[in-house]
Amino acid sequence: MLNFKTLFPIFLVAFACNFNQAQVISSVVKDSATQQPIPYATILLSNKKGVITNEEGRFSLLLDKNSKDTDSLFISCIGYEGLRKPLNQFTESVIFLSAKPIELNPVIVSNKQYTAEELIEQVKEHIDKNYSTALTKKRLFFRDSYHQNLTKSNYTFKESTIAALNEKFLDSVLNTIPKKSSRYTEILGDFYGKYEKDNQKLTLIKASELYDKQSELDITALEEKFNDILKKNIKHDSYFKIKSGLFGTKVDVDEIFTPENEGADAEALKKELEEKKKKEENRKKNFASFKKGSLGKIMEKQFFLKDSDLNFIHKDNRYSFKMVDFTYIGDDAVYILDFEPKRSADYKGRLYIHADDFAIIRLDYSNVKSLRTFKLLGVSLDQHLDKGKMIFSKNEEGVYHLRYFEEELGAKVAIKRPLKIIELNKRVKGRNKQNELSLKIDMASSGVNRHEVILFDSETITSQQFNAVQENNTVLPTYMPNYDPEFWKGYNIIEPNQAIKDFTAQVEVN
Known part of the structure; x- marks a missing residue:
């Protein structure tokens, strides 16, 4: 068993007399x-x-070498x-915000009082100005x-020869x-492109994986057993017929039994090493490609894109x-609207609309019905959950970019x-059934994926710059059996929640 590593709290704000010695501000709001x-x-250093x-109010902000103790830290949240x-005045490990009293801006009061539908029309009219679809890094x-x-793991044993x-x-x-099982994967990288998945690139800087290898070892040991x-009971000139319901699959014994290595010659060994090398190369390539694909799905979900599943703006009919409230984010006036489907649409949610430029600066959404269901011959699938939030911020050019995304x-x-595994003989004609395992299975599971993305910098790039980018597919995730607060030291990330900090694998495998 492991000697578990001590998990150190990260709620420390350390300010020495020489401010340049401070590297990170960590606190809870x-x-x-x-x-x-x-x-x-939102935590901003000099508004940049x-x-x-x-979700627990925690943050850590990395200060670069050019930071000064007179630089301002600005903290804002809706309401x-x-x-x-100035940075040198943040000396507590907890930062308190006070609720803002709602006092309507005289300019807004004097303007036309919008209905909810009129505000949505204003959002539509200003989309092209407020949001960019240009190439970015x-x-x-x-x-x-x-x-x-x-959630269920039952079976009825019927027969086994x-x-x-x-x-x-x-x-x-x-x-x-x-x-129960959990897995956490984290990456830091540069993401290039627009919003089409076929026109995007990702270069990885660092990556980690946090999960329990013991469960994988258990399954591997079971497979070997x-x-x-089968080796002791099944003939090598046989094959399997796997039947479940109306369908059957043929599996050769040679596909299950690995050949003995004692007599392998140099050529066979060389071939095996080449195969291992090829697998490793594919693993490197596929890790980055898989993460790029996941990010691509996230980027194309943004509401201002015409093909987005969140189509409450482009298909607002x-x-x-419904107008819900009026509030502030810092000094910015914000309208709050709720939306729900009239008929067959999939989502409901809440919009936060900037009163001056009619940009949606925050969106909370959740599905109102299962997005996909499937049931055939005893197999069923129910995609029952799709909820999340998007937070946008304005850059120096007055264009809004996604700053934070979360979905579940x-x-x-x-x-x-029913399930049957039947051994059949290749050479014996007629009734050639040899052995059989027959049972009825009744199993069910539920799974939830949670994605969190924070975007620190976004800059417009040219087609030439995009084409010149070489993707870095050699970075692989570092395996961690439990959370290591030192791993991301020196980088800005989303602070881990308590569940991640408390995660501990049963056994660490080198």
Whole structure:
């Protein structure tokens, strides 16, 4: 077993007499009245470089060597008084924000009082001005969290002519499958392109994976045990017929048994090494490509794109809108609207619309029905969850860019059907059935993917600059059996929540 590493708190704000020695400001933002953490507050250094507090109100901001103690740190959140102070005045580990009293700006009062529908029309008219679809380079941090629960794992044993494949063995199979599992992947990199997935590039800077290798080892050991049983009971001139319901699949024994290596010659060994090298190269390439694909799906989801699934602006006739409130983000006046589907649309949510330029600066959304269901011959799928939020900020050119994105995607899968594994002989004609395992399975699982992306910098680039980018596919994630607060030291990221900090694998494998 592991000697577990000590998890150190990161809520430390250290200011020495020489300010340049301070590298990071770490704190938690709370409501001054309720003492509750304030999630998704924006933390900006001199209105340029910044981060977002996580759902627990925590943040860490890396200061570069050019930072001065007179630089201002500005903290803002919807409904709260903005807080601006020189860096050398932030000396507490907790920062409190006060709720902002709603006092309507005289200019807004004197203007036409918009209905919810009229505000949406203004949003549509200003979309091209407020949001850009040009080629950009974005420095970003992307955390992908996956949690799976095995909610049902039943079977009915019917028959087995192989003594070793008995109920005791099948029980060990079920005991080996983890009932709950979690995995966290984090990357820091530069993302290039527009919003089409075929026109994007990603260069990785650093990556990590946090999960429990013990569950993988258990499954590998079970597979070896299963193969050993088959070797002792199945002839090498046989093949399997796997039947479940109306369908059957043929599997040669040679596909399961690995050849003995004792007599392997130099040529065979060379071929094996070449195969391993090729697998490693593909693994490197596929990791970056997979992350780029995930980011591409996130980018194309932004509401101002005409093909976005969040189509409440471009297809606003499918939705009902309701004026909810008027508030401030710092000194900026904001209208709050709720929307819900009239008929067949998929989402409901809340919009925060800037009163001056009619930009949607924050969006919270969730699905109102399952986005996809499938059921056939005992196999069912229900994609029941799709909710998230987007936060935008304005750059020096007056254009809004995505600053923070969060989504949760959930699905339930169930299998309830008979299963047979039948050994058939290749050479014996007629009734050639040799051995059989027959059972009925009834299993179900639910899984949730959570994606968090924070974009630190976004700059417009030319086609020549984009074409000159060479993707870095050699960076692989560093495996961690438990959270290491030192791993991302020196980089701006989204602060981990308590679940990530508390995650500990059962066994560390080198």
